[in-house]
Amino acid sequence: MSSLNFIGGEKGGVGKSVAARVLAQYFIDKGRPFTGFDTDRSHTSFIRFYADHASHIIVDSYEGLDLIAAVLEEAPIEGQQKSVIVDLAAQTAAPLARWIKDSDVLSLLSEMGVTTNFWHLADAGKDSVDLLDKLVSTFGPGPNYVVVKNLGRGSDFSDLDESPALKKALAAGGRVITLGQLHEGSMRKIDSANASFWSAINNPGVLGILERQRVKAWLRTTYETFDSLPL
Numbered sequence: 001m002s003s004l005n006f007i008g009g010e011k012g013g014v015g016k017s018v019a020a021r022v023l024a025q026y027f028i029d030k031g032r033p034f035t036g037f038d039t040d041r042s043h044t045s046f047i048r049f050y051a052d053h054a055s056h057i058i059v060d061s062y063e064g065l066d067l068i069a070a071v072l073e074e075a076p077i078e079g080q081q082k083s084v085i086v087d088l089a090a091q092t093a094a095p096l097a098r099w100i101k102d103s104d105v106l107s108l109l110s111e112m113g114v115t116t117n118f119w120h121l122a123d124a125g126k127d128s129v130d131l132l133d134k135l136v137s138t139f140g141p142g143p144n145y146v147v148v149k150n151l152g153r154g155s156d157f158s159d160l161d162e163s164p165a166l167k168k169a170l171a172a173g174g175r176v177i178t179l180g181q182l183h184e185g186s187m188r189k190i191d192s193a194n195a196s197f198w199s200a201i202n203n204p205g206v207l208g209i210l211e212r213q214r215v216k217a218w219l220r221t222t223y224e225t226f227d228s229l230p231l
Contacts, residue, residue: 002072002081002114003231009121010131012090015150016121017045018187019179020087024050025197025219026226027085033077037068040089048194059088060095062103069105072114081114083231093131097138106142115230116143120169121179124154133165136172144230145174152181177225182218186211 007020020036024046027034036054038046047054058064071084088096100106109116120135122128136145147169149157160166166176189207190200197219201212 001083001231002112003083003117004068004072004109004114005083005085005117005119005231006088006096007085007119007121008088008093008135009119009128010088010090010093010135011127013153014121014123014128015148015153015179016089017043017087018152019119019121019148019150020046020085021049022179022197022219022222023085023226023231024053026223026231027083028053028198029219029223032083033080034083034085035071036085036087038087039092040087046085046087049196054085054087057086059092062099065096065099066103069103069108072109072112093135093138100139106139110142117146117230118143119146119148121148121150122153122157122160123150124156124159126159129160129163129165132160132169133163136165136168136174141172145169145172146229147174147176149176149178150181151178152187175229177229179225180218180221183211183214186215190215 005023007016009016024036036046036050037057038044038054039057039059044056047056057067068084068086071082074082106116118135120132132147147166186207193206195206200206201215
């Protein structure tokens with residue numbers, strides 16, 4: 001299966017880049033080819049940690065976004081089609097929606113047999129609920145919606161759970177998953193070292209032995225969740 005994964009949430013600070021990074025590591029550990037794109041003009045955090053797999057694109061340029069489709073059109077690698085991960089910066093929904101609509105991207109990807117996944121990273125705030133409603137209203141049924149309750153950004157998701165926005169997403173075939181919180185100290189050390197998750201658990205210079213064990217457990221649990229998704 002080949003998939004296009006837009007890792008979004010529209011506002012900053014909801015954990016989009018962490019989700020993109022762990023999905024990248026998931027593909028690597030599963031031996032699945034992929035290409036990553038970072039749309040952040042200033043921080044490019046996806047590229048920091050997975051420079052061998054990700055590059056920068058300008059999201060408000062059709063020429064930039066067209067690179068996504070070009071990757072999906074490439075010949076398979078050892079019989080496997082590439083998947084794509086797009087780490088969406090905050091406030092990129094409007095130019096992305098224009099590109100998708102004007103280029104009829106969703107129809108094209110369906111014809112190509114590519115699964116389109118819109119990941120909505122949510123914190124515990126009302127803004128995440130409103131932005132989910134806008135996302136589903138914009139693209140309607142067809143693509144997959146993966147609503148991610150990020151426990152690293154909150155614990156009370158009752159506003160989301162009871163919202164018409166979530167019901168709309170579920171009615172369109174959406175899924176709800178939970179991304180557990182990795183110990184803050186370990187994440188801080190990984191970020192300071194600009195390390196991939198693989199490097200963090202295999203390089204004693206980044207984390208201590210029990211910290212590495214906690215990261216392994218966190219990845220294992222996250223991978224089990226990802227196994228249920230159309231990736």
